[in-house]
Amino acid sequence: MIHARQPLIELLHLHRYFGKTRAVDDISFEVYPGEVFGYIGPNGAGKTTSMRILATLDEPTYGDARVDGFSVVDDPDRVRRRLGFMPDYFGTYENVNVREYLDFFARAYGLRGTERTRAVGSVMDFTLLNTLAEKPINGLSKGMKQRLCLGRTMIHDPSVLILDEPAAGLDPRARIELREMIDRIAQLGKAVLISSHILTELGELCDRVAIIEQGRLLATGSVEEISSHAEVVSRVSMRCLDDPQPLVNWLKARADISDITLDGNRVACTHEGGQENQAILLREVIQAGFQILEFSSKTKSLEDVFLHVTKGKVQ
Amino acid sequence: MSAEAIPQSAAPRATQSTTPGWFARFLVRAEQLIDHVNPILVKETRQALKSRQFVATFLVVLLACWGVSFAVVAIIGPDVYYVASGPTMLMVYATILACPLILIVPFFAFRSLAAEQEDNTYELLSITSLSANQIISGKLGSAAVQMMIYLCGVSPCIAFTYLLRGVDIPTIVFLLIYFVFLCLGLSMLGLLAGTNAKARHTHVLISLLVVLCLVIVLSSTITSIPEFVERGFVDLQDPWFWLSNFAALTFYGATFSLLHAAAAAQIGFTSDNRSTPLRKRMLLLHACFLGWISIGSFFGPRSPEFFLLVLLTAAASSAAYWYLMGALMTSEWPHLSRRVLRSLPSTTLGRMFLTWFNPGPQTGFMFAVSSLSAVTLAGLMLILFFPPVGNWPSRDTVFYFLLLSWCYTLLFLGIGKLLIGLIRTVTYVQLSAGFLVHLILLLLACGIPQVIFLMTPSLRLGSDFSFIQTTNPIWTLVTLIDNGPLAVEANTLLIILGPAALVVLLLNIRSLIVDVHHMPRALPERVAQDEALLHPPPEPKPINPWEAEASSASSEVKA
Numbered sequence: 001m002i003h004a005r006q007p008l009i010e011l012l013h014l015h016r017y018f019g020k021t022r023a024v025d026d027i028s029f030e031v032y033p034g035e036v037f038g039y040i041g042p043n044g045a046g047k048t049t050s051m052r053i054l055a056t057l058d059e060p061t062y063g064d065a066r067v068d069g070f071s072v073v074d075d076p077d078r079v080r081r082r083l084g085f086m087p088d089y090f091g092t093y094e095n096v097n098v099r100e101y102l103d104f105f106a107r108a109y110g111l112r113g114t115e116r117t118r119a120v121g122s123v124m125d126f127t128l129l130n131t132l133a134e135k136p137i138n139g140l141s142k143g144m145k146q147r148l149c150l151g152r153t154m155i156h157d158p159s160v161l162i163l164d165e166p167a168a169g170l171d172p173r174a175r176i177e178l179r180e181m182i183d184r185i186a187q188l189g190k191a192v193l194i195s196s197h198i199l200t201e202l203g204e205l206c207d208r209v210a211i212i213e214q215g216r217l218l219a220t221g222s223v224e225e226i227s228s229h230a231e232v233v234s235r236v237s238m239r240c241l242d243d244p245q246p247l248v249n250w251l252k253a254r255a256d257i258s259d260i261t262l263d264g265n266r267v268a269c270t271h272e273g274g275q276e277n278q279a280i281l282l283r284e285v286i287q288a289g290f291q292i293l294e295f296s297s298k299t300k301s302l303e304d305v306f307l308h309v310t311k312g313k314v315q
Numbered sequence: 316m317s318a319e320a321i322p323q324s325a326a327p328r329a330t331q332s333t334t335p336g337w338f339a340r341f342l343v344r345a346e347q348l349i350d351h352v353n354p355i356l357v358k359e360t361r362q363a364l365k366s367r368q369f370v371a372t373f374l375v376v377l378l379a380c381w382g383v384s385f386a387v388v389a390i391i392g393p394d395v396y397y398v399a400s401g402p403t404m405l406m407v408y409a410t411i412l413a414c415p416l417i418l419i420v421p422f423f424a425f426r427s428l429a430a431e432q433e434d435n436t437y438e439l440l441s442i443t444s445l446s447a448n449q450i451i452s453g454k455l456g457s458a459a460v461q462m463m464i465y466l467c468g469v470s471p472c473i474a475f476t477y478l479l480r481g482v483d484i485p486t487i488v489f490l491l492i493y494f495v496f497l498c499l500g501l502s503m504l505g506l507l508a509g510t511n512a513k514a515r516h517t518h519v520l521i522s523l524l525v526v527l528c529l530v531i532v533l534s535s536t537i538t539s540i541p542e543f544v545e546r547g548f549v550d551l552q553d554p555w556f557w558l559s560n561f562a563a564l565t566f567y568g569a570t571f572s573l574l575h576a577a578a579a580a581q582i583g584f585t586s587d588n589r590s591t592p593l594r595k596r597m598l599l600l601h602a603c604f605l606g607w608i609s610i611g612s613f614f615g616p617r618s619p620e621f622f623l624l625v626l627l628t629a630a631a632s633s634a635a636y637w638y639l640m641g642a643l644m645t646s647e648w649p650h651l652s653r654r655v656l657r658s659l660p661s662t663t664l665g666r667m668f669l670t671w672f673n674p675g676p677q678t679g680f681m682f683a684v685s686s687l688s689a690v691t692l693a694g695l696m697l698i699l700f701f702p703p704v705g706n707w708p709s710r711d712t713v714f715y716f717l718l719l720s721w722c723y724t725l726l727f728l729g730i731g732k733l734l735i736g737l738i739r740t741v742t743y744v745q746l747s748a749g750f751l752v753h754l755i756l757l758l759l760a761c762g763i764p765q766v767i768f769l770m771t772p773s774l775r776l777g778s779d780f781s782f783i784q785t786t787n788p789i790w791t792l793v794t795l796i797d798n799g800p801l802a803v804e805a806n807t808l809l810i811i812l813g814p815a816a817l818v819v820l821l822l823n824i825r826s827l828i829v830d831v832h833h834m835p836r837a838l839p840e841r842v843a844q845d846e847a848l849l850h851p852p853p854e855p856k857p858i859n860p861w862e863a864e865a866s867s868a869s870s871e872v873k874a
Contacts, residue, residue, distance in 0.1 A: 057438050059585055069841035074654045076584045078845055080442050091436045095365035096358070107354030108443035113347065152439070 006069065007032050008160050008191035009054065013063035016049050016215075023049040025215035026063070031191045031208075033159070036182060038206035039195040040306055046215040047195045048088065051164050054193070055085035067160050081109075084153035088165040090145045092137040098124070098148060099133040102155055109156035123151040127181070143174030150181060161185060163194045167201060179205055203302030213310045223302050233308075234297045236271045236278060241291035250288055256281075271297070354445065355453025359427065360460050369461070372419055376465060379411045380472040399481030402544045408472050409490060409540045415465045416494050417533045421501035424458040425525050428509030429518055437582075447583040451506055451575060458502035462495065485549045490540075496567060501532065503574045510581035558614070562607040569600040586652035590644070590674035594682055597640050601686065604636075605629060623698075623708050627716060627796065630694055634720035637687040638727060644679025645732040646749020649739065651675060651833060659835040670831055676749075677827040680732050684725055684820070691721040708796065715805040716795055722812035723788040729819035731756050736826070760786040785811060 007030035056076035431437035580589035857863035
């Protein structure tokens with residue numbers, strides 16, 4: 001991915017305290033144009049609080065956040081013109097249909113005349129809500145409401161989108177559709193900050209992720225970077241050409257190996273260490289004279305990385 | 316949304332029309348006009364017209380009017396030609412109209428803002444390009460539209476009362492005008508209340524208070540309708556009628572503007588400068604009050620007693636007003652945001668005269684004290700031109716009242732502000748909490764001596780005033796007005812309160828110096844860039860014929 005020089009989202013030593021509770025405690029990261037940035041952490045980790053600060057709905061106790069170079073504290077009006085925020089609730093009105101709802105927000109964002117009509121039409125096309133234009137919002141399903149809210153978020157063509165748990169409560173089909181939409185939004189060069197509990201989807205969707213727990217940033221980077229940098233435990237499997245028992249005995253003598261199982265001529269064990277240590281292990285096994293046909297380790301999913309980084313303290 | 320990325324199927328329908336007739340052109344023109352209308356007004360009007368609640372209420376009002384019309388015509392029968400039944404009918408219709416205009420529309424205005432916070436839609440609204448002022452104006456506009464619909468519904472019936480004789484057109488017109496102003500004023504108050512209904516428990520409490528207040532206003536309006544209609548309040552020939560209405564209008568306008576700014580400040584972003592617009596309006600309202608009271612005294616009876624009474628009223632009202640406003644201003648958050656620092660006055664003159672309009676408790680304290688001081692000083696100077704009169708109120712009474720009320724206001728505001736500052740070293744103090752500190756201080760200062768007074772028989776059975784009541788401004792000043800300066804030993808009181816007030820003023824001036832030294836900050840580079848994009852500087856105009864020729868030549872080359 002090509003990063004433009006100027007990040008669209010910057011969190012600069014962001015702190016937010018509620019009394020003695022440190023909801024956000026010194027968080028800093030940047031999101032660039034065209035990037036989908038996943039924000040993951042257990043409940044109460046501070047994701048929504050920091051997203052609300054970015055959306056100018058709350059103020060930091062210390063530190064600052066910038067959207068397209070504008071401070072959320074000093075220039076909230078300029079930030080709001082550049083930002084679309086989709087909170088984890090719908091926020092719909094009674095006695096309003098889909099077109100009227102989008103039309104209202106288009107007007108509220110200062111779109112006038114044909115510009116407004118075109119924006120409403122484009123968003124309805126994009127979110128596949130064309131056929132539901134005259135339908136009252138209260139009669140929409142959860143997935144449709146979610147699409148409508150995404151449409152509302154995009155109505156003024158913001159360069160930054162902040163999506164708080166957009167896939168929560170959606171069925172698999174709606175999730176896939178949402179994922180495709182977010183992918184297309186990123187292709188338009190917008191920066192997308194997204195939080196979700198569905199880590200498998202985030203893993204596929206996000207270019208980079210930030211993991212936070214108890215208000216603190218634990219790791220930032222791509223899933224691969226985080227998993228390689230973290231001190232991880234992985235399951236390693238080796239297939240031997242001849243009798244595997246000597247290899248089992250050799251492995252048992254090592255401190256970084258545990259939980260060895262034998263299945264035919266395949267030996268599986270738990271190895272403590274990152275990918276570099278796995279390469280060293282393979283080299284040492286071969287140097288010890290064992291004939292290895294196959295060496296593999298299970299690739300870490302975002303879920304594994306998250307559980308490892310957060311020490312499994314998911315609430 | 317990028318035009319290339321997203322299909323543009325929904326092109327405007329109006330432009331697709333190939334044969335635009337007059338109606339199509341009218342629609343396009345109407346659409347263009349609506350583009351300039353507040354979006355909230357558009358949305359809420361759409362919602363209201365679809366709302367069962369609104370339709371039901373409107374139908375009830377309409378049916379009530381029709382029912383009354385048919386019933387009365389049936390009862391009067393042929394006598395309708397001989398009996399002037401217009402006033403009675405107007406009273407009935409006005410009573411019916413008062414219900415939606417005084418109860419339903421203002422409550423709807425309150426609910427529309429409170430419900431936004433309840434339904435989580437307020438946050439979505441607040442992050443749009445709409446300013447806090449626009450949000451409040453939109454909600455108010457929606458209330459005004461509803462009011463107009465009710466008025467339109469009832470207007471044929473009200474016109475009917477003129478045909479029934481006994482009531483003139485000015486009475487009908489002014490009755491409706493007063494209703495409109497009352498409805499808008501109450502809706503504004505409802506909106507201000509709605510901005511405070513953020514938490515669920517406060518929402519319930521404020522809802523009850525709003526309903527209670529509206530019911531009280533409704534009942535008092537209904538009871539005053541017969542007097543208004545029957546006593547011929549409207550006299551177009553009387554200059555006092557026009558003067559009093561004009562005074563009421565300007566006073567209404569200033570108060571309305573203050574309430575609007577207060578409501579907008581409640582929902583505005585915290586780093587915004589929400590204080591300066593409020594202070595300007597506070598000053599405007601007070602100037603309006605003083606202006607009209609001066610005009611009133613000029614046109615009133617030419618007697619020193621009347622003038623002194625006017626002066627006393629002005630002094631008492633000013634002290635109460637600036638205490639109330641000062642209590643709010645001294646409860647403001649003491650730190651100026653970077654956004655506010657950017658907008659501070661930069662010139663020497665600006666810093667000299669406009670610093671008191673900057674947000675913060677220190678400047679707020681000085682703003683209230685200096686405004687009251689100006690009134691007190693003007694009052695004292697005016698008194699010098701009057702000979703001592705023995706009747707009530709005496710010149711001495713007004714003289715001491717002016718000085719003592721100034722001392723009390725300064726003392727209570729200053730001590731309250733110092734207390735809030737102390738509490739702020741321990742915990743965060745909101746504006747409402749700061750105001751509560753002021754209120755508690757005043758209650759304690761009035762209540763404790765009053766309790767001692769009531770529980771001590773020697774004091775109770777003795778003279779009216781005791782020095783125990785020194786801290787009780789209400790008792791002291793009321794006794795001063797009722798019984799004169801000797802009854803409260805005004806000289807001694809002044810010797811006690813005067814230096815105390817000056818000490819409190821000096822204590823507060825220390826922290827004020829920090830605020831005066833705040834210097835305006837430059838715009839951040841990114842903001843300056845954006846500002847230049849949004850508002851590009853106008854191209855320089857040619858100042859002589861040669862430059863004009865050169866510019867036209869260059870434009871031709873470009874073309």
